[in-house]
Amino acid sequence: MPCDTRKPTVASDNLVARCVGPWSRDKVYYISHYADIFSRSMIRKFPKREYIDLFAGPGRCVLSDDSGEFEGSPIAVLKTKVPFSRYHFVEAGQEEMSALKARARRSDRFDNVSWYHEDANLAAEKIRRSIPREALALALIDPTGLHFRFDSLKTLTGDRQMDLI
Numbered sequence: 001m002p003c004d005t006r007k008p009t010v011a012s013d014n015l016v017a018r019c020v021g022p023w024s025r026d027k028v029y030y031i032s033h034y035a036d037i038f039s040r041s042m043i044r045k046f047p048k049r050e051y052i053d054l055f056a057g058p059g060r061c062v063l064s065d066d067s068g069e070f071e072g073s074p075i076a077v078l079k080t081k082v083p084f085s086r087y088h089f090v091e092a093g094q095e096e097m098s099a100l101k102a103r104a105r106r107s108d109r110f111d112n113v114s115w116y117h118e119d120a121n122l123a124a125e126k127i128r129r130s131i132p133r134e135a136l137a138l139a140l141i142d143p144t145g146l147h148f149r150f151d152s153l154k155t156l157t158g159d160r161q162m163d164l165i
Contacts, residue, residue, distance in 0.1 A: 002066045008095065009062050011069050015099035017060040018072060024061055025070055031140060031165060032076035038138050038163065039082040048085045048135035051077055052127055052156075054120040055143045056089040058099035073140055074100060078107040085135065090116040090123045121149055124156040137162040 003009035003019035011017035039049055059075040062068075074089050087109065091097040097117045104110050114130065116123035120143070131137055139162055141148055156162070 003062055003064055005064050008058070008093075011058075011060040011062055013060070013103075015060065015102055016058045016095045017062045017069065017099070018057045018096075019064050020061045021064055022067070025063070027142075028061070028070065028073050028076055031073050031142075032080070034165065035077045035084075035138060036080040036082070039080050039084055042136055043082055046134070046136035046161075048132055050086045050088065050131050050135050050137040051084040052088040052090075052137055052139040052162075053077070054090045054123070054139065054141050054148065054156075056091045056096075056100055058091075058093075058096040059103040060099070071103075072100075073142070075103050075107070077140075078104060078109050078113075083109055083112070084138075085112070086130075087113045088116065088123075088127050088130070089113055090118070090120045090127075092117070092119050120147065121152040124152040128156050128158060128160055131160050133160070135161070138165070139163070140165045 008016045009019045053074045056074040059072045
């Protein structure tokens with residue numbers, strides 16, 4: 001049965017998932033491949049590389065036409081060939097955060113994840129402060145609406161080296 005992209009749904013693992021349109025599969029594919037290229041190519045110049053997902057979601061997506069499901073960006077990025085030094089996952093929703101943690105627990109990189117169960121605008125300063133100045137970060141900012149303020153972006157990137165998606 002098709003799901004509504006405005007509401008969470010349930011995936012085959014019985015955890016909450018994000019209902020998405022068919023373009024989202026391509027988007028996650030390109031994000032995870034870019035993250036993989038980024039981490040592999042920057043490791044010599046930047047031994048400390050950090051990944052930030054400001055709207056991480058539950059870590060699993062169900063297609064709105066009921067044609068399948070796939071990993072969301074945070075889970076896909078946890079599988080890059082060369083790991084990031086640290087991952088920062090932000091999710092304000094309680095059910096979504098619980099589902100994301102349950103799915104991420106299956107990764108041997110789970111202990112390298114910092115969790116922010118709050119609004120991305122509030123997490124921006126905490127994340128910036130936690131990133132070493134010598135690190136290079138890759139930040140994914142992909143809200144489902146107009147939820148992220150420009151001043152929060154300025155705060156996040158202030159005096160840090162960061163690529164943005």
